[in-house]
Each structure stands twice: as C-alpha cells, then as structure tokens.
C-alpha cells in the first residue's frame with residue numbers, strides 16, 4: 001500500500017480483519033445504528049510495525065484487553081488469535097513499516113444507554129503512516145495550551161484507551177491547528193501539565209528528565225519505554241506534578257507516543273525550548289530499539 005493522504009480511509013485497497021475474517025478493505029462496513037458510534041462504546045489501540053514486526057505487540061494487546069474490561073466488554077478473541085491475525089494482516093497487505101489499528105466496539109443489537117445485549121465486534125486495519133507531524137515539524141513542533149482539560153479520574157476511566165476520550169483531543173487539536181500550532185498541550189482538571197492530544201510529554205533540566213504523573217491520562221507504552229531507556233543510559237527521571245508556570249525552567253521538551261514516536265518540541269505558547277542532546281539521544285535510542293526489536297513477539 002502506498003501512502004496517499006488524499007485517499008479517504010474507506011476507499012483504500014487491501015484487507016481488513018473483521019470479526020475473525022479477512023475481508024476486502026472496502027467491504028469492512030458497519031450499520032449506522034451501531035452502539036459504538038452513538039454512545040462511544042469503543043476501545044482501540046495504535047501500534048507501529050517496524051521491518052514487519054509490531055513493536056510491543058503483547059503490551060498493546062494486553063492494554064486493549066484492559067481497556068475493554070474497564071468498558072465492560074468481553075473481547076470474543078484470545079490474545080493469541082489477535083496477535084496471529086495482526087501478523088497475517090501485515091503480510092496480506094504487504095506492509096513492512098506502518099501503523100496498526102485494532103478496534104473493539106458494541107454492535108447495533110440495542111440502542112440505549114444500557115447495552116448488555118449488544119454484540120462485541122472487533123476489527124484490525126493497517127496502513128502506511130510515515131511521520132505523525134508534517135515536515136514543518138523537523139526542527140521541533142509548536143504547541144499551544146488547550147482550553148479543554150483532562151478530566152479527573154472520577155469523571156472518566158482514563159486508563160482505558162476508549163474513543164470517547166478523544167472528543168476533547170480532537171477539539172483541542174483543531175483549535176491548535178486553526179491558530180497555526182502543530183498540536184496542543186492539555187492541562188488536567190487541576191491546571192497541571194498533563195499531555196499532548198495523543199502523546200505524553202517530557203522536559204529536561206540538565207541530565208534529568210521530568211514528566212507528569214499519569215494519574216488522569218494514559219501512561220503510554222512509549223512513555224514507559226523512554227523512562228526505562230533513559231534510566232538505563234544514566235539519566236535521572238522524575239515523575240512529578242508540573243505546573244505551566246514552570247515551563248521556563250526547562251531546556252528541552254519532547255513528546256512520546258506510538259504514532260508520534262519521539263517528537264522534539266520547539267515551543268509551548270511563548271515558552272521556547274531547544275531540541276538538543278537529550279532529544280537526539282532519546283530519538284536515536286528509540287529508533288534503534290524499534291529497529292532491533294529485542295522486544296519482538298514472534
């Protein structure tokens with residue numbers, strides 16, 4: 001498959017795995033009265049394949065299971081079946097480096113808040129996806145602070161990667177893009193620095209990395225990978241409360257996420273950062289990990 005940003009996602013060629021079968025890409029359809037579409041009863045994963053292997057496939061599949069359990073779903077496939085389907089899907093689509101999107105949702109059997117009798121469906125798609133940010137981001141991206149805030153844990157099951165959480169992410173991202181920024185930094189309900197719309201955030205001060213405590217937003221798999229990588233390379237990593245007023249104390253800043261990988265940040269509103277040695281070190285170390293893949297699940 002070749003990347004063409006102009007081809008809508010429902011008009012591409014290839015195969016999608018849908019409820020246990022490989023179907024033609026254009027036939028992977030659902031009914032308009034699908035519970036997941038109306039009520040947000042949907043969880044998903046974002047994975048990347050490097051040289052034909054999905055990085056941290058087991059961690060992503062386990063998170064999908066956890067997300068589903070939090071949302072009161074029972075995924076009707078085993079982890080082994082999902083992983084086997086993912087590998088076969090990459091081969092069938094001839095995709096070596098790209099993005100993989102498993103998604104699980106409630107079907108159309110019941111259309112009300114209560115959805116106990118709705119069937120659980122699952123699909124996996126994959127496509128070529130180069131850099132998450134466009135080429136204007138090569139010297140670091142520009143962030144603005146979003147008006148929307150990450151809600152408290154008592155208001156949303158933040159550990160689930162559920163589609164409902166992305167409503168405020170899309171609103172924040174659109175607002176940022178409309179104002180000439182690449183993305184938005186979201187604060188949490190207390191006004192503390194949380195994360196970008198679909199990636200976690202790190203700052204540096206000397207040889208120390210600072211990152212917010214993930215107590216109301218996703219503790220990304222890439223975030224955890226970077227913490228372990230940084231510690232193994234002798235950096236100190238501090239997970240702590242970070243207030244927006246502190247941003248002028250930091251030297252470097254970068255985002256981490258499966259899609260965003262390691263993305264240096266140039267500015268957050270008027271706060272400027274200079275992507276330098278640590279950004280470069282983390283970027284190259286992450287690249288080498290994903291390419292060598294000691295963590296491959298064969």
Ligand SMILES: Cc1ncc(COP(=O)(O)O)c(C=O)c1O
Nearest residue numbers: 198199200218220221222257258
């Ligand atoms: C809201 C949000 N935060 C953080 C992340 C980073 O998570 P991961 O590193 O597991 O991809 C993502 C991406 O999935 C995300 O959507």
